[in-house]
Amino acid sequence: MNAVASIDSPVIRHGFRLQWEPAQNGHVLLYPEGMVKLNASAAEILRRCDGLHTVDEIVTELESVFQATQLTQEVTQFIVSALDRGWLRLP
Amino acid sequence: MTIVSQTPGPPLWLLFELTYRCPLQCAFCYNPIDFAHTTDELATADWLRVLREARELGAVQLGLSGGEPLLRPDAEEIAAEARHLGYYTNLITSGVGLTQERLRAFKSAGLDHIQLSFQDSTRELNDFLSNTRTFELKQRCAEWIRAAGYPMVLNCVIHRLNIEHLDAIIDMAARIGVEFLELANTQYYSWAHLNREQLLPSRAQLDRAFEITQAWRERLGDRMRILYVVPDYYETRPKRCMNGWASTFMAVTPDGTALPCHTAKMLPGLSFPNVRQQSVADIWLHSEGFNRFRGTGWMKEPCASCDERDKDLGGCRCQAYLLANDAAAADPVCSKSAQHDVVTDAVARAQGNRVIEKPLVFRRADASRRFSPPGARP
Numbered sequence: 001m002n003a004v005a006s007i008d009s010p011v012i013r014h015g016f017r018l019q020w021e022p023a024q025n026g027h028v029l030l031y032p033e034g035m036v037k038l039n040a041s042a043a044e045i046l047r048r049c050d051g052l053h054t055v056d057e058i059v060t061e062l063e064s065v066f067q068a069t070q071l072t073q074e075v076t077q078f079i080v081s082a083l084d085r086g087w088l089r090l091p
Numbered sequence: 092m093t094i095v096s097q098t099p100g101p102p103l104w105l106l107f108e109l110t111y112r113c114p115l116q117c118a119f120c121y122n123p124i125d126f127a128h129t130t131d132e133l134a135t136a137d138w139l140r141v142l143r144e145a146r147e148l149g150a151v152q153l154g155l156s157g158g159e160p161l162l163r164p165d166a167e168e169i170a171a172e173a174r175h176l177g178y179y180t181n182l183i184t185s186g187v188g189l190t191q192e193r194l195r196a197f198k199s200a201g202l203d204h205i206q207l208s209f210q211d212s213t214r215e216l217n218d219f220l221s222n223t224r225t226f227e228l229k230q231r232c233a234e235w236i237r238a239a240g241y242p243m244v245l246n247c248v249i250h251r252l253n254i255e256h257l258d259a260i261i262d263m264a265a266r267i268g269v270e271f272l273e274l275a276n277t278q279y280y281s282w283a284h285l286n287r288e289q290l291l292p293s294r295a296q297l298d299r300a301f302e303i304t305q306a307w308r309e310r311l312g313d314r315m316r317i318l319y320v321v322p323d324y325y326e327t328r329p330k331r332c333m334n335g336w337a338s339t340f341m342a343v344t345p346d347g348t349a350l351p352c353h354t355a356k357m358l359p360g361l362s363f364p365n366v367r368q369q370s371v372a373d374i375w376l377h378s379e380g381f382n383r384f385r386g387t388g389w390m391k392e393p394c395a396s397c398d399e400r401d402k403d404l405g406g407c408r409c410q411a412y413l414l415a416n417d418a419a420a421a422d423p424v425c426s427k428s429a430q431h432d433v434v435t436d437a438v439a440r441a442q443g444n445r446v447i448e449k450p451l452v453f454r455r456a457d458a459s460r461r462f463s464p465p466g467a468r469p
Contacts, residue, residue, distance in 0.1 A: 002313075015203065015270075021149065021151060023148065024149065031179075032204040032206065032244050033152065033204070033206070033244075035152055
């Protein structure tokens, strides 16, 4: 299992593409010969994984946009699982 | 029996078989045996129209395959339109016909991914299995593809004649810098079905291959992901073929025939529509060919009352036809099938060392005509 630090800046793996699909009424992650349909919170996290923002910054922004608190654990867990699945990498 | 009329979801996966022409002659090719009778390929404008129509229905993954798709000089133009429409586009190629110039054109067209096929890790077997001299060309292509910034995806079809080279195949992939390695055991349709006696591995070979794959997975970790697909002849339950008939996937053959799976054209008594005559929406939603095996309402026993029917949807219709001579039968891979012994007999014959007198039949136009004389099929 991967680990991630609050100062890491995860980025969507090259060859992968996050995209809104009207026909599925949701975001999908597209990759070589495959696709995952994302739930809304997964999509909100992934679209902020641009390699420029740290995990801390992503958490802060999400907490601000969604007027929530204590998202650190949920966001970190998702990022770790996305690293494990090869959707994200750490530059 | 449940009779539920539901609107099917979108054809998420669209496959364009741009041409049946191919410089390779692989003995395990899934293209139809009668491919040589197809000469009337769709024009560029037809492919582009089908792209737009399917995208409106929600298609999002596009495969450009064949034959060898690079034999179509408009492959770049099709890839460009696909990217423009929002498809994720996969070029599935042997690499024959790829040049650095074409690679640059694909890159600027927005092609997302190239899957390169290898037949073996050794020049001798690669060239023998494809009946061509292509091994060094493929290695060069792999380097170009990687240098162009594409995720390096290598596909190698595994069978009795190369399974003992698996360690060397994975080693070669790791040295080239492959990110995704697909080791797909041959599925026995079309040419592979003709050559099944020579291609089906023994259980001992498969067990060993799985051990080797596991050892490499542990050694390489995330550096290279290995997908290993076992041959379903060794299973006792069928695969959920194509995720269900006409549930997710649509293939368009070089002459414009639309199919719910790669090989469905072999099924007798079933007509499939052509994109020259009907819109993609009409084909997907209303054609007889696409509706014939949707859901579970078409099932006979033992599928109809089986508590696993929603899980595997009765398995593969083409395999049912090939092995039980009835496209509506249970897939004979299933141990509940009355014809399961056809599969266990084939597996029994594959054990141990034996000499097969029959020569491999390579996928060539002359063999295609020999095995499917004109007029033999409706």
